[in-house]
Amino acid sequence: MESWIMSENSKRTFPVSWEELHRNAKALAWRLLETHSWHGVIAVTRGGLVPAAIVARELDLRVIDTVCISSYDHQNQRGLQVLKGISADGIGDGAGWVVVDDLVDTGATAVEIRKMLPKAHLATIYAKPLGKPLVDTYVTEVSQDTWIHFPWDLEAQYAKPIKDGARD
Numbered sequence: 280m281e282s283w284i285m286s287e288n289s290k291r292t293f294p295v296s297w298e299e300l301h302r303n304a305k306a307l308a309w310r311l312l313e314t315h316s317w318h319g320v321i322a323v324t325r326g327g328l329v330p331a332a333i334v335a336r337e338l339d340l341r342v343i344d345t346v347c348i349s350s351y352d353h354q355n356q357r358g359l360q361v362l363k364g365i366s367a368d369g370i371g372d373g374a375g376w377v378v379v380d381d382l383v384d385t386g387a388t389a390v391e392i393r394k395m396l397p398k399a400h401l402a403t404i405y406a407k408p409l410g411k412p413l414v415d416t417y418v419t420e421v422s423q424d425t426w427i428h429f430p431w432d433l434e435a436q437y438a439k440p441i442k443d444g445a446r447d
């Protein structure tokens with residue numbers, strides 16, 4: 280599904296369906312399979328949880344850790360908070376581990392992860408231009424003025440006809 284609607288803060292809105300998310304997460308797994316043999320996956324909560332589960336399933340990885348980082352209230356970026364660091368023993372500098380997040384936007388979260396795990400491989404499904412240089416692997420680039428709506432943030436509802444100005 281691809282549809283462009285202007286949201287309340289003038290960003291383009293890009294809604295992603297479960298099917299599209301699943302397909303893109305599998306595309307990410309294919310790219311990661313070609314890169315390395317991994318010790319395990321580190322999911323960046325919360326957005327990285329579903330993509331990380333799909334990548335782990337496809338690469339048959341059973342060891343999964345989380346780092347919990349929060350920096351947005353809805354679409355407003357605020358001070359980044361690291362709520363939880365790495366839990367598992369033996370991850371060290373992250374060499375041989377793949378860190379999975381749903382997207383990289385400004386790159387602030389990726390910079391924080393690099394500080395924690397300088398040798399980890401950072402992978403996202405979506406990348407915006409500002410953050411793109413900070414990740415090792417991504418699947419789809421979207422413009423900086425796009426807000427991606429993930430399926431876990433959406434529900435089906437009435438949409439205005441294009442003629443009435445709902446879409447650009």
Ligand SMILES: O=P(O)(O)OC[C@H]1O[C@H](OP(=O)(O)OP(=O)(O)O)[C@H](O)[C@@H]1O
Pocket residue numbers: 323324325326327348349350351352380381382383384385386387388389410
């Ligand atoms: O590149 P950045 O500008 O740092 O933005 C990307 C991060 O922002 C979102 O997380 P958020 O802080 O909204 O928390 P959430 O994953 O719990 O929704 C998203 O899941 C990424 O982790």
Ligand SMILES: O=c1[nH]c(=O)c2nc[nH]c2[nH]1
Pocket residue numbers: 351382384385425426427428429432
């Ligand atoms: O759901 C989201 N969509 C985005 O485009 C985005 N950018 C930062 N954080 C985000 N969360």
Ligand SMILES: [Mg+2]
Pocket residue numbers: 323324325326327348380
């Ligand atoms: Mg996140």
